[in-house]
Amino acid sequence: MSLTDSTPAAAQRFVRADGPEKVTGSGRYAADLELPGMLHAAFRYADMAPARLAGIDTSKAAAMPGVLAVMTAADVPDLRYSPGIADRKLFATDMVRFEGEILAAVAATTPAIAAAAAAAIEVSYESLPAVTDIETALDPAAPLVHPEWADYQVDEGIVREGNLACFSSIERGDAEAAMHEAHTVVTSRYVADGCHAVPIEPRAVAAQWEGNKVTIWSSTQVPFDARAGVCETLQMPTNRVRIIVPHLGGGFGGKCGFHYEAHVAALARAARRPVKLVFSRAEEFLAPDRRREGMVFELTSALDADGRLQARTGTVLIDCGAYVADAAFFPQLAAMHAVGPYQVPNIKIDASLIYTNHQPSGSVRAPTAPQACWAVESHTDELAAAAGLDPVEFRRLNAVDSRTVGPTGQTYEEIGLQECIDAATNAVSYGDELAEDEAIGVAIGWWPTFVSPAGAFLKMDEDGSVQILTGAQECGTGAVMTLRQLAADELGIDPERIEMIYQDTAAAPFGPGATGSQTLVNNGRAVIAGAKQIADQLRELAADQLEAAADDIVLIDGIAHVAGSPTAAVAIDDLAATAAGGELLLGHGSDPFPEPPEAVGTTCVGDQGLTAWVGPQFSCHAVRIRLDRDTGVVRVLDVGAAHDSGTIINPAGALGQVHGAVMMGIGQALTEGTVYDEHGHQRNADLLEYKLQTIADVPHIHTSFIEPPTNNAGPRGAKGLAEAPNVATAAAISNGLAKLIGTPVRMLPMTAERVWDTIGSAHDQVAAATEGHGK
Amino acid sequence: MSASFLQAASVDEALAALDAGARPIAGGTDLVVGARQGKAPLPAALVAIDRLDDELGSISDNPDGSLTIGSLVNHLRLMSEPLVVERATALADGAALIGSPATRNVGTIGGNVMNASPAMDTGAALAVLGATVHLRSASGPDRILELDELWTGPGTTTARPDELCVGLSLPARPPRSGSAYLRLEYRRAMEIAVVGAAASISLSADNLVETVSIALTAVAPTILAVEGTAALAGRAVDTNLLDQVAALASEQARPIADLRASERYRRHTVGVMARRALEAAAERAQGIKLGVPVNRNKGIGVSL
Structure with missing residues (x-):
């Protein structure tokens, strides 16, 4: 991590204001x-x-x-x-x-x-009759999940018909033509089961x-x-x-x-x-419209003789479940992930969100991305093999980099993907000799930074202590807790002097909430804007008292002093007391958010505005695994996780996000998947049969943050972070497994039995081929 | 909620309560969890035996070389007590795999045995170690049962409602003997056996099999003792023997198919577990130290 002593206060220390209550049990939850x-x-x-x-x-x-x-x-x-x-x-x-x-x-x-x-x-x-199979749900003979679908009110631009709840495509160049001229063409199919968010609190x-x-x-x-x-x-x-x-x-x-x-x-x-x-645990599994969606991928890619990506076509089917919930943006997001962060000039991806009688899908941490990254990155290792290239070399050759053009025509400024590949692979000593039945799989991923309106009120009272009223919502990430560090740096005071009023719609202005990794980017922008207003007031007051220009006043360590003259100073608390007798110290912020960049040359049916991203985040995970060949059980031993999520403002919180997301990714990879009966009812809606990873399963996780200067993002160049580390883990595990087995496990989760079946099929194929040669 | 709850101050008091229709509770890891999951409501009357450590909580090393284990001994103690680790290693392997540290702190061997789950992690170990179960009641003489006399099906035993399990006995083992229990696990904690197998073996001075015993977990309505192992006496513990044991286990298993695994996968992996358990038991019989639980040494859920 490239943090230095000159990093602002926010980066050096992190005190979670909600920590002691949660840890000691005095904190109260809704059920209390x-x-x-x-x-x-x-x-x-x-x-x-x-x-x-x-x-x-x-x-x-x-x-x-x-x-x-x-x-x-x-x-x-x-x-x-x-x-x-x-x-x-x-x-x-x-x-x-x-x-x-x-x-x-x-x-x-x-x-x-x-x-x-x-x-x-x-x-x-x-x-x-139940509709449970997304691959047959669009047949004209299939029953309609919503017979009255045509009467529903929908937003402009949404493309739909019958069980096709929502369709979106992205197209650039001429993929079909490029396929015909290609040196190598590889087609792959991958199927991902749905899974769950499983918060500990029902x-x-x-x-x-x-x-x-x-x-x-x-x-x-x-x-x-x-x-x-x-x-x-x-x-x-x-x-x-x-x-x-x-x-x-x-x-x-x-x-x-x-x-x-x-x-x-x-x-x-x-x-x-x-x-x-x-809610009971069973209700938490069965009722909410926020399940991670099952998906089917058919991907075809073309390479030139040097192994450079020339084209990709793909079909992505997404299990919507019975209602759309917030999933209308999933098709285009999934289509973006079906391409991935590669320089591929010709693409055509069709993505369909399809009604079934399953529980509705909705945003679970990085919706569509872990499954799509798993499919695409497994496919990418198949491409590398077809090109005769090491999977890491293949990615270095084809992945986007600073000042290159991405698959949808977005030109990147400074980005750190190539550095992520270096950091993640170095963290697990990629290329060194490994023990028997061990392999390192590598995958890269990307994720947008979402921007939206957000506001904040701030006030400094007569004793110099501060309250932030923010519409931000803490969901465990600690991102809300970081807001007071941002304000503290603007005001030149100790973050401990700041309290927050949050999670109350009557107290604070609008915020998007704990969704889309937005807190720091959007609420942070609002808090800084509000804090700047109070800081300006403090500078005016100090300038009066010190007989200096307001612009020359520096706020630091609880003191306002004239730049270059540390002794010409007044305590910020004294300024606050002065203000309390006159014009109060109040701030409010809601700055405009960054404009999305252009996707040059990309056309879409059912465009959802997701083909070019503000502050794109990049990641590489490299995972060392061991396979028990006799049982198919996989153990994850080491994870190198390298992330370009822009500037890291709160390192402790950032590391926590990566560790948690990696564990969630391991669960998605190996043990977490919803099993349905023929009516579309869940068979494992409990914590005994739905197998989360446990603390005993945690591997060594080596995290690196690559922090390129980022203009078009959040405060100080921060992007999001909560979702990005959940993208590439399952994909990396898949690629390690494929190395050990000789073929990918084409179903997610890659359960022990599925792995064992794949090993068995691979053996059978080798045996059949050997027998054939013998004759 | 149970209508009545008695905290027994002595085994006699507990037996009197059982005689009057109460059911015993110690750690509650099956009873309470089962009630919360809606499997069975808590019994109307409960008698708590969890404070009877003086009478039910010891592990004794008897002069004849046998071990007596009180029914209140918890899984944490079973996995860490040197007497158990050295002389009944398979039992320590099994106890160490149960649930989580919290489960192992309160769950007892008596409760595990009398709950009679075919997926219990101590059961196959007890079977290959030849354990007997001591039952006591207010009305009649003590009964000592072999495990196959006790267990009749999932959750059912031949114990009468007025009988309390007061302990288990493990007979003396010959010199150069060892045991091990392995379980298939998809994760390293909070796991329930998909399949498991225990093995005990005693070897001659030249490392040939004198006796061998294999029992299987979660592939039949009760813990399943593998038949045909007597014929293995006099053989070396080599690949052929291990293959044969794996085949015996797979053939004799009567697994179901459910969410956790298919019938085919269970049948295969129980053979793998049996092979590895026997291999580990034989290594231990030769004085090779393999840590507890041996799952961490034999390919499944390896340590970092």
């Missing part, structure tokens, strides 16, 4: 809330799916002692919602499309009574009304999106809905979006009592 007279909520989910709803009778449930409210679709405004494609209702009306579909909600005096009442609701169904929501205003405590990553969802579905103005997030017990994208806040608010209004909903 107890409100006077509070009731408990339970949902009634679909007993079979898909099915047509023939009738629903809540009378027995409503008559049960202790039940104060029972709600169905009849009790809320009849409308469809969801960003991009409004295909969802709070409660099912005519059809249930997946097993986590909500038919009714109950509020009762105890959780047990609520559960019993939910079970007592009588529902009759007519079973429907979500909880509580709601309490005061007159016509409601306060909702929710374990959401995106309080402002949650508020928007409540306002849309219950038809309320934003200033009467307040979302507060107590401590959040992890999210990983699974708690992005609007989920159950409106259900609980509606129940509380009907029951005239506060109501709390707490």
Whole structure:
């Protein structure tokens, strides 16, 4: 890591303001809330799916002692919602499309009574055939998951038809022609299962009304999106809905979006009592519309005689599940990852988001990227082999670099991908001799930096201490905690003098929330802008007292002094006291965000604006693995993770993100995958059968941050970070395995049994070939 | 919630409670977790035996060379107690693989045996070590059962509801003997056996097999003792023998197919586990030290 002594305060120390409470157990989460007279909520989910709803009778449930409210679709405004494609209702009306579909909600005096009442609701169904295979879902004969799809309200430019929820393509040059002229053409197919975010805290929501205003405590990553969802579905103005997030017990994208806040608010209004909903682990697996999507990839690439990429065509199918949730942008993002950070002049990628009767997919940490990177980078090792090149040499030859043109025509400024390749491979001594049954796989990845509006208020009170009011949301990354370091550096004070008011939509201006690795980039920009205003006020006050020009005042270490004259100084606390008797020290920030660069020469059907990226992030993971050939069990021993995420402002937080993401990537690679039955119901919706990696599985992780100067990004050249390290790990493991087996494992997760089957097939092929030669 | 809960102050008090219909609880790692998962509600009446360490918590080295292990001995102690590690190494291997450190701190050998799961990690080890189970009741004489007399199916035993497991006995082992338990694991903690195998072996002075015993985990309704191992006496522990043992294990296994593995994969890997367990047991019989759990030495879940 290239940090130096001149790095600002923010980089040198990092105190998580929320740390002590979380570690000692005094911190409170949404499920801990107890409100006077509070009731408990339970949902009634679909007993079979898909099915047509023939009738629903809540009378027995409503008559049960202790039940104060029972709600169905009849009790809320009849409308469809969801960003991009409004295909969802709070409660099912005519059809249930997946097993986590909500038919009714109950509020009762105890959780047990609520559960019993939910079970007592009588529902009759007519079973429907399930759509579970994305490869046949677009057949004209396939049943429609949404027979009324054509009536839905959708955003302009969205391309869709029937079970094709959303289509997007990217095209540049003439890929077909280039294929014909190529020296080598390789085609590959890869299939990735869906998986889950699995935050440790199952979500909880509580709601309490005061007159016509409601306060909702929710374990959401995106309080402002949650508020928007409540306002849309219950038809309320934003200033009467307040979302507060107590401590959040992890999210990983699974708690992005609007989920159950409106259900609980509606129940509380009907029951005239506060109501709390707490999910079980099974509900956390089955119900939310934030599952990592299953995908199918068909990729064909062409090389010239030197092994240079000439063209890529590809088809990407994405399992949308029963509703679109926030996945309308997935096709183009997946298409970008199906190309990857390579200099390939001719591309044509078609990506389709396809309705099925599975749980809806939605943004989980770097949506579509780990699967797509796994497929593309495994394909890339097949290309390298076809070209007779070492996989690392192949990437050095073909990957983008500073001042080169990427596959969609974006010209890069200073980027660090080639340096990432060096750092990651060096970290695991790539090229050195390895023990038997060990190999090093290498993969590269990329990820955008997302920009959006965000605001912040700041105030310095009479004692010189500061409050930041920010719309930022802490989901465990520590990124919010970094905001006070940014303000401290502007104000010249100790970060410990700054407190933050956050996770409350009534207190702070809008922020995008803990989604898309945006906190530092967007909320950071707002906080710095607000802090600068107070810093300017302090300089004016100091200039008056010191009889100097405001521009010559330096704020540092709690002192305002004249530049070059450290003794001509006044304490910032004294300036704050002075200001408290007159013009108060207040700041507010919401600077415009960077403009996206141009994608020159790229055309798209169903463009979603993702073909050129602000502050593109790059990464290389090199993973040393050992294979137990007799069982197919893989152990990850060493991970070299090198990242260009721009300037690293908070090294401790950044390392934490890489370590956590690598472990998530190992899980996706080896053990985490949803298994469905023929109805599209999950068979492993629990922590015994859905196998997360454990602390005992953690390999040695060697992290490097490459920090090229980055103009078009966040504060001080920071890009995002929370998602980028989740992109390349599974791909690198795949490439290590392919070296050991002689062929890739073409299914994700690469479970022990799948690995063992692949070894067996490889043996069979070798045996058959040998036998053939013998004859 | 159970309607009644008695903290027993003595084994006699616990036996009286069992006689009156209560069920025993020690670590609760099966009972409480099962109730939370909705497998079975907690019994109406519980008698807690977890404070009866004086009577049920010791490991004794008997004059005849046998070991007696109290039913309250927890898995952490089994995996770290030198007597167990040296003389019943397979049991230490199995105990060391159970759940997490928290599970091993509270889960007991008595509970593990009486829960009678075919996937239990101590079961195959106890089987190849020839363990017997001591049952006591308020109403009748003590009973000492062989494991195959105790276990009748997943979660079922021949123990009467009024009987309490007070301990296990492991008979003396001949000189130049060793044992090992291996488990297939997809991750290195919080894992449940997909398949596993234990082996015990005793060798002659010239390293030929005198006795060998193999038992399999999670491939039948109970822990499965492999038949036909008597015929291996007098043979050297070589590739042929290991292949033969792997084949015996795979042939005799009656695995199911489920989320964790297919029938075919289980049948194959239980043979791999049996081969490795026997190889490890034979190395230990020759005085070669292999750490506990031996999973970390034999290819699965290797250490960094």
